[in-house]
Amino acid sequence: MSRAETSRRGSRPGRAGIRDVAAAAGVSITTVSDALNGKGRLPDATRRHVREVADRLGYRPSAAARTLRTGKSGLIGLTVTTYGDEPFTFTEFAYFAEMARAATSAALARGYALVILPATSRHDVWSNVALDGTVVIDPSDHDPVVSELVRQGLPVVSDGRPAGSLPVTAWVDNDHEAAVLGILDHLADAGARRIGLLTGTTTDTYTHLSTTAYLRWCERVGQDPVYEAYPAHDPCAGAVAADRLLARPDRPDAVYGLFDPNGTDLLAAARRYGLRVPEDLLLVCCSESTVYASTEPPITTLSLKPRRIGTAVIQVLIDAIEGLHSDQPVEQVIPTELIVRTSSQRRPPRTTVSPPRSPERE
Amino acid sequence: MSRAETSRRGSRPGRAGIRDVAAAAGVSITTVSDALNGKGRLPDATRRHVREVADRLGYRPSAAARTLRTGKSGLIGLTVTTYGDEPFTFTEFAYFAEMARAATSAALARGYALVILPATSRHDVWSNVALDGTVVIDPSDHDPVVSELVRQGLPVVSDGRPAGSLPVTAWVDNDHEAAVLGILDHLADAGARRIGLLTGTTTDTYTHLSTTAYLRWCERVGQDPVYEAYPAHDPCAGAVAADRLLARPDRPDAVYGLFDPNGTDLLAAARRYGLRVPEDLLLVCCSESTVYASTEPPITTLSLKPRRIGTAVIQVLIDAIEGLHSDQPVEQVIPTELIVRTSSQRRPPRTTVSPPRSPERE
DNA sequence: CGCGTTGACAGTCACGTTTCTGCATGATCA
DNA sequence: TGATCATGCAGAAACGTGACTGTCAACGCG
Numbered sequence: 045m046s047r048a049e050t051s052r053r054g055s056r057p058g059r060a061g062i063r064d065v066a067a068a069a070g071v072s073i074t075t076v077s078d079a080l081n082g083k084g085r086l087p088d089a090t091r092r093h094v095r096e097v098a099d100r101l102g103y104r105p106s107a108a109a110r111t112l113r114t115g116k117s118g119l120i121g122l123t124v125t126t127y128g129d130e131p132f133t134f135t136e137f138a139y140f141a142e143m144a145r146a147a148t149s150a151a152l153a154r155g156y157a158l159v160i161l162p163a164t165s166r167h168d169v170w171s172n173v174a175l176d177g178t179v180v181i182d183p184s185d186h187d188p189v190v191s192e193l194v195r196q197g198l199p200v201v202s203d204g205r206p207a208g209s210l211p212v213t214a215w216v217d218n219d220h221e222a223a224v225l226g227i228l229d230h231l232a233d234a235g236a237r238r239i240g241l242l243t244g245t246t247t248d249t250y251t252h253l254s255t256t257a258y259l260r261w262c263e264r265v266g267q268d269p270v271y272e273a274y275p276a277h278d279p280c281a282g283a284v285a286a287d288r289l290l291a292r293p294d295r296p297d298a299v300y301g302l303f304d305p306n307g308t309d310l311l312a313a314a315r316r317y318g319l320r321v322p323e324d325l326l327l328v329c330c331s332e333s334t335v336y337a338s339t340e341p342p343i344t345t346l347s348l349k350p351r352r353i354g355t356a357v358i359q360v361l362i363d364a365i366e367g368l369h370s371d372q373p374v375e376q377v378i379p380t381e382l383i384v385r386t387s388s389q390r391r392p393p394r395t396t397v398s399p400p401r402s403p404e405r406e
Numbered sequence: 407m408s409r410a411e412t413s414r415r416g417s418r419p420g421r422a423g424i425r426d427v428a429a430a431a432g433v434s435i436t437t438v439s440d441a442l443n444g445k446g447r448l449p450d451a452t453r454r455h456v457r458e459v460a461d462r463l464g465y466r467p468s469a470a471a472r473t474l475r476t477g478k479s480g481l482i483g484l485t486v487t488t489y490g491d492e493p494f495t496f497t498e499f500a501y502f503a504e505m506a507r508a509a510t511s512a513a514l515a516r517g518y519a520l521v522i523l524p525a526t527s528r529h530d531v532w533s534n535v536a537l538d539g540t541v542v543i544d545p546s547d548h549d550p551v552v553s554e555l556v557r558q559g560l561p562v563v564s565d566g567r568p569a570g571s572l573p574v575t576a577w578v579d580n581d582h583e584a585a586v587l588g589i590l591d592h593l594a595d596a597g598a599r600r601i602g603l604l605t606g607t608t609t610d611t612y613t614h615l616s617t618t619a620y621l622r623w624c625e626r627v628g629q630d631p632v633y634e635a636y637p638a639h640d641p642c643a644g645a646v647a648a649d650r651l652l653a654r655p656d657r658p659d660a661v662y663g664l665f666d667p668n669g670t671d672l673l674a675a676a677r678r679y680g681l682r683v684p685e686d687l688l689l690v691c692c693s694e695s696t697v698y699a700s701t702e703p704p705i706t707t708l709s710l711k712p713r714r715i716g717t718a719v720i721q722v723l724i725d726a727i728e729g730l731h732s733d734q735p736v737e738q739v740i741p742t743e744l745i746v747r748t749s750s751q752r753r754p755p756r757t758t759v760s761p762p763r764s765p766e767r768e
Numbered sequence: 769c770g771c772g773t774t775g776a777c778a779g780t781c782a783c784g785t786t787t788c789t790g791c792a793t794g795a796t797c798a
Numbered sequence: 799t800g801a802t803c804a805t806g807c808a809g810a811a812a813c814g815t816g817a818c819t820g821t822c823a824a825c826g827c828g
Contacts, residue, residue, distance in 0.1 A: 059558065061784060072808045077786060084787095085805065104558070107536040108479065109784035111470035112813050118534045119521070141503050148522050157535050159481070160510050160520045172480045173519050174469040196421065196466070279696055305696065312700040334641055334667065335697055338674040423814060434778045439816060447775065471814035474783050771827090779820080788811080796803075 060101040069097040080105070111174050120151055120361065121161045121170075121178035123189065125248070138304055138332040139350050140181065143203065146354030147179060154362050163189050177365045179203065179357050182248050183210055199364035201357050205249045213364050214374035216356045218348050220250055223380040224257040224300070227328050227346060230382065231298040235390045236326050238267060240289050240296030242306050244276035251276070254302055270296045276303050286313040290325075298326035298388075307336050307343045327387040342385035352378050422463040431459040442467070473536050482513055482723065483523045483532075483540035485551065487610070500666055500694040501712045502543065505565065508716030509541060516724050525551050539727045541565065541719050544610050545572055561726035563719050567611045575726050576736035578718045580710050582612055585742040586619040586662070589690050589708060592744065593660040597752045598688050600629060602651050602658030604668050606638035613638070616664055632658045638665050648675040652687075660688035660750075669698050669705045669749075689749040704747035714740050 066073045071094060078084030079094035111117040124140060148158050159173055163180075170189065177199040183190055185207045193200050199213040206212045231239050241258045244251040255271070262269045270292065274285035286309035289299060299310055307329040311321065319325045321341055328344045329336070336343040356376055428435045433456065440446030441456035473479040486502060510520050521535055525542075532551065539561040545552055547569045555562050561575040568574045593601050603620045606613040617633070624631045632654065636647035648671035651661060661672055669691040673683065681687045683703055690706045691698070698705040718738055 063784080073785085074787080074809080075807060078807090081786085084807085087806075090806080102557070104533045106474070106784050107534050108470055108473035109813090110534075110786075111536075112468070112474050112815090113784080113786045115813080117470065118531070122522075137503060138499075141499060144522075148524065152524065152531060155531060155534070157531055158522045160484075160506075160522065162510065162514065169480070169514060169517060169519055171466040172469050172472075172517070174473075195464070283700065308697045308700045312702070315702060333697075335670045335695075338645065338670045340674070340677060340702060425814080435815085436779080436817085437777060440777090443816080445816090446777085449776075452776080468814050471783090472816080474785085474813090475815045475817085477783085769828105773824100773826080775822105775824085777821090777823105779818105781816105781818085783815090785813085786811105789809085791806105791808080793805085793807105794803105795805095796801100798799105798801085 060103045062103070062105065065094070065098045065101055065103050068101060069094050116365075117174040117176055118156050119159050119173065119175050120156050120358070121173070121175045121193075122147065122158045122181075123161050123163050123178060123183075124181045125163050125184050125187075139348060142332050143181070143350035143354040146351040147358050150355040150358040151362070154358075156358075156362060163187060167192075177201070177361045179361060180212070182250065183207070183212070185247065186210065199361055201361040201364070203353055203357050205253075207247070207249050207252075214360045214376070216353055216360065216376045216378060217249075218353070218380050219377050220253040220380075221257040223346055223348075223382075224254050225261055226380075226382060227300050228258065228261045230344075230384070231300070231326050231328065231388060232265070234298070234322070234326055234388055236296075236298035238270060238294065238296045238298070240299040241269070241271035242282075242285060242289060242299060242301040242303070242310070242329075243271055243273045244302060245273045246276055251302065258300075268294070270294055279305060282306060283309045283312070286310045287316070290314060290317050290319065297324065299328075301327075301329035304329070304331040304333060307331060307345070308339065311339060311343065321387050322389055326390075328382075336385065341387050344385045344388035345383050347381045347383060349378050349381060422465045424465070424467065427456070427460045427463055427465050430463060431456050478727075479536040479538055480518050481521050481535065481537050482518050482720070483535075483537045483555075484509065484520045484543075485523050485525050485540060485545075486543045487525050487546050487549075501710060504694050505543070505712035505716040508713040509720050512717040512720040513724070516720075518720075518724060525549060529554075539563070539575075539723045541723060542574070544612065545569070545574070547609065548572065561723055563723040563726070565715055565719050567615075569609070569611050569614075576722045576738070578715055578722065578738045578740060579611075580715070580742045581739050582615040582742075583619040585708055585710075585744075586616050587623055588742075588744060589662050590620065590623045592746070593662070593688050593690065593750060594627070596660070596684070596688055596750055598658075598660030600632060600656065600658045600660070602661040603631070603633035604644075604647060604651060604661060604663035604665070604672070604691075605633055605635045606664060607635045608638055613664065620662075630656070632656055641667060644668060645671045645674070648672045649678070652676060652679050652681065659686065661690075663689075663691035666691070666693040666695060669693060669707070670701065673701060673705065684749050684752055688752075690744075699747065703749050706747045706750035707745050709743045709745060711740050711743060 062073055062076050066076045069076065071090065075086065075090065076094050079086055079091045080098060122144060151158055159175065161170060175198060178193050180187070180190055180200060180202040182204040183202050183206055187210060190200055190210055190212065194211045202212045202215040205215055205217045228239055241255070243255050258271065259269055272285040272289040274281040282303065282305050286306060289296070290313045301307060301310055307327065310327055310329070314321055314325050321327055328346065330346045330348065332347055332350055336345050356378060360376065424435055424438050428438045431438065433452070437448065437452065438456050441448055441453045442460060484506065513520055521537065523532060537560060540555050542552055542562060542564040544566040545564050545568055549572060552562055552572055552574065556573045564574045564577040565579070567577055567579045590601055603617070605617050620633070621631055634647040634651040636643040644665065644667050648668060651658070652675045663669060663672055669689065672689055672691070676683055676687050683689055690708065692708045692710065694709055694712055698707050718740060722738065
């Protein structure tokens with residue numbers, strides 16, 4: 045009787061606790077826990093009986109209590125560096141969306157869920173959620189949040205090489221230098237004499253590595269660098285920079301744009317100056333968007349394979365969380381893919397009538 | 407001595423508990439809790455002292471313990487209906503991204519964080535995370551997850567009118583019927599004689615309401631409906647459907663596309679058939695993407711205002727969680743915005759040279 | 769001077785699990 | 799037949815926090 049009273053005192057009458065299940069099944073709490081978690085040594089009959097009673101009562105174990113007891117929450121933080129007030133970065137939006145999607149999927153398959161946690165958030169929100177580990181996208185030089193997390197002993201895996209001496213557990217990234225060099229060679233092969241670059245003013249490693257690779261390539265082949273840099277988080281500045289690049293007296297006859305919207309911006313600017321693509325201007329931009337398959341003309345894009353990156357990041361992180369000695373290296377490089385379309389080929393492949401675009405799956 | 411031993415037994419040596427703070431500050435656990443949470447009656451001197459000691463030890467209260475004790479986790483689930491294996495829906499991608507971004511921001515401002523939880527996920531993942539409430543984007547007819555959550559007493563707010571008798575706590579949506587009617591009138595005003603529709607085969611309320619509004623409009627003005635429906639989650643099917651729509655013998659002279667990629671698909675199809683936009687074909691599509699500002703020609707789009715919706719959904723949900731009697735109605739309608747560009751105007755506004763696009767901020 | 773009041777803290781229980789230890793009971797074996 | 803052992807389960811101790819209750823001194827007041 046006092047037992048029933050005790051169990052009734054619990055938080056919500058709607059939620060049944062493990063005690064209620066134990067009482068209803070006529071067994072002890074231990075037996076219920078063991079039966080539901082597949083532990084201990086119980087005959088199958090008892091196991092089935094307990095499970096059935098639990099189902100009948102609609103019993104759901106309290107995640108908070110389990111987390112408190114086991115120290116594992118099954119939650120992984122997902123952080124993106126922010127540039128303005130918004131918690132996500134504006135640019136590379138399709139990239140982020142794809143990457144987050146793959147990461148969510150991969151985490152889910154291993155029983156984890158993702159928590160969106162902007163880097164700018166106040167400390168109290170960060171400490172208010174129990175995390176088993178964190179994914180950081182493009183961390184800035186000396187991210188205080190990352191240091192704090194590492195100091196607490198949490199595994200942190202970053203998408204993108206950490207700048208400076210950021211003490212992340214592991215990272216996954218593309219070989220951005222090789223990608224840029226590949227594109228420049230591709231454009232040169234297509235007949236480009238002077239290749240321009242549309243780049244960013246931010247200090248992240250992606251922008252930095254890509255730009256220096258471009259500069260070194262220029263030096264090697266003896267071309268004067270022709271580039272415009274703009275704050276990548278401002279969608280308006282990109283259009284202006286594209287226009288400026290094509291308005292220069294030393295106008296390039298080929299351009300590579302580092303950011304997603306650069307393709308349409310450059311295309312619009314080319315039209316304004318009466319430049320035909322690809323006859324007068326070769327175009328490539330880094331993007332995950334499928335719209336470039338059906339622009340006029342279709343634009344060659346560099347895919348950073350965000351799905352592979354998102355998946356890899358999660359696998360490495362969960363391996364670290366669960367203490368598995370992964371045979372994967374803690375620094376993983378994912379290859380990029382150049383999707384060649386009309387905009388970077390002087391001789392259009394077959395016909396100017398583009399067929400309905402293909403699925404373009406991974 | 408046994409005290410020190412006890413406190414040392416705690417999980418990780420790196421993490422200090424409230425006991426360690428109490429011991430180091432020479433006060434009791436109660437005093438530490440009260441001092442840090444601003445409760446009880448303590449002199450400011452003690453409060454400051456405790457806070458300082460806590461900072462020095464790098465004390466972070468355990469989120470799990472706090473959640474267990476208070477029953478509040480500060481976590482909000484974010485669910486999207488899924489069509490394939492992937493946890494997000496492919497279509498309306500920019501919409502989802504913007505909406506999620508605004509929701510994250512709004513939740514953060516009130517001290518909550520968002521957990522990404524696909525509707526298809528197994529039950530165990532759902533019950534493994536302690537949620538204070540859930541946001542559901544475009545729930546399907548009889549979503550079992552939603553019913554389960556409501557049965558547990560959790561507040562559930564949906565983005566989009568719930569279909570059928572889904573027992574959500576509240577919902578936020580656009581007036582899709584009014585939006586479609588407005589677009590059709592807009593196109594008719596621009597001189598359209600036969601307006602076609604590119605719609606989806608899915609059963610969500612957005613597709614349903616929009617399509618019936620179109621059919622009723624056709625009936626009212628005495629036009630034969632001309633539409634193609636395709637599975638909206640398939641990016642390839644959209645291009646095919648756009649092509650089929652323009653290949654019909656009763657080819658429309660204006661088209662409204664319900665989904666984000668329809669604009670570029672229709673534009674590509676129009677080029678294949680030698681149709682000039684807007685002279686031979688008027689075009690409008692529903693999209694949040696800024697690429698339509700710099701296509702050739704720029705395409706008129708309908709914005710569903712995902713930022714306003716995401717913010718509203720979170721506000722309503724958190725009000726419900728915290729038991730605030732919101733003076734807002736539990737059913738909130740957010741107005742849409744038609745961004746008129748060249749593709750839906752028979753007389754181009756001023757010049758065919760489009761200036762760099764404007765920020766287009768909310 | 770005695771009594772109620774108030775400030776400033778300390779002790780202790782409870783949140784709902786998991787898990788370690790331990791006690792019966794029947795089976796096995798020397 | 800008595801000692802050993804595996805089996806099936808119960809009890810109770812944590813996990814770290816928040817909140818209630820209790821204690822002790824100082825103080826004002828009749």
